[in-house]
Amino acid sequence: MKKSLLILLPILAAACSKKLEVAAPDFNVTLDPARRVADTFTYRLGDTTRFKFSGAAGNIAFYSGEPGKRYDGRSAAYKLGRIMLSFSSKAEFGTQANTLQVLATNKLKGLDSAAVTDAAWTNISNRGTLASNATVAPFGAVDVTDLVANENDSLFIAFKYSGVTGTTQRTWTITEFTVNNVLPEKTVLLSSLSTDVAYWTRYGNVWSPANGRWTASATDLKITGGNSSASGNTSWIVTRPLYAGRVPGDVSTGIKSINEPDKQEYAYVYPAPGVYRVAFVAFNHTLDEEKSVIRELIIKVTP
Structure with missing residues (x-):
């Protein structure tokens, strides 16, 4: 019996190791x-x-x-073209000035409130046009390539709202938000409202009522200001990290x-x-x- 096993085992091993060829x-x-x-x-x-x-x-x-x-x-590859930001805005109610800032950074060390508020943000509000009333105003296609170091870098875009007590606070709505990496051969979408609705992160010092902070949907970002007796409100909403030069295959x-x-x-x-x-x-x-x-x-x- 032992002799039979010695003969059969190599045969079984060869059969089990046979490659399925094509x-x-x-x-x-x-x-x-x-x-x-x-x-x-x-x-x-x-x-x-x-x-x-x-x-x-x-x-x-x-x-x-x-x-x-x-x-x-x-x-897939990494290639940096022109990083272009665009959106439209609308400002309703009240007359408080300078209540919205558009900010960007590639140096965000964490996603907690301290890391966000203490980061080295660049104010890019004056690179485009923000609404002054309820008429929707396109910000324009704004080049922010200078804010990333290379194709492996990441970028964060933030909207910072500031409302003060004493007069009616403004209500802001952001629509048509996109960030693209524009290459000679194609355009790579890095972020949009519809694709990133679940990834916006909110920070601020007013959480009640709920409309005292930013809300995100597939069509807009919105923050509703309070009346003249409402407390002062500083509220942020920040994108996920946008990998500037990542190009899907x-x-x-x-x-x-x-x-x-x-x-x-x-x-x-x-x-x-x-x-x-x-x-x-x-x-x-x-x-x-x-x-x-x-x-x-x-x-x-x-x-």
Whole structure:
């Protein structure tokens, strides 16, 4: 019996260690040859680009070549362009002056009240236009790149409200807030009201009534001032850390999965004129292995 076990064990070990292999896709892409000039296929804006497939692949991903959808940009990176802040504001009730400040810093050591109020904030209120009454005023697209050190730095934007007792305090509403990293090839959204509604942090010395502090929603930031007998109120609302140069990788569109039958073509309409380097990535995979092929084409879309 011992002899049998010695013979069987190597066989069992070899069977258990066998790798699940996969074949590389046999996959090609072509376009209408009548549209080809040198290495570029030319279409008019509004035309349907029909990519013809041959061969077979378990999975196919499509990179159109548009900003944010480029094969060469698929890996996340850090790259600093121009950090642009924009929003609109509205000031209602009362006549108290200088009740709102727009501040920015890249040196926030903590998220407690002391760290926030003691930080080295830069007042950027005069870089744009704040409302003077109930008419909504665009602040403008303001460049704040000078406030970050490099592509690995982070940035905080704060709105600081100050109301004093004795006269009616102002009510402020902030809308259309965005911060973008504007690169030559694309614009990366760093913050907006709708994406960051859960991440604004509030600080202040008045917490009752509740409307004596900032409120955040997917459409606005708002603070409601008190009447002439209300206590003085200093209230802050601060963004999460905005990683200035973080650029997410470009994304593809999955046009076939392993559970779907082979496709004969894929149709796409480009929304704007330009020159686009298209990439199809076809791949087969098992739990142990993946093999892929990349087919690239250049498309020019004219007005």
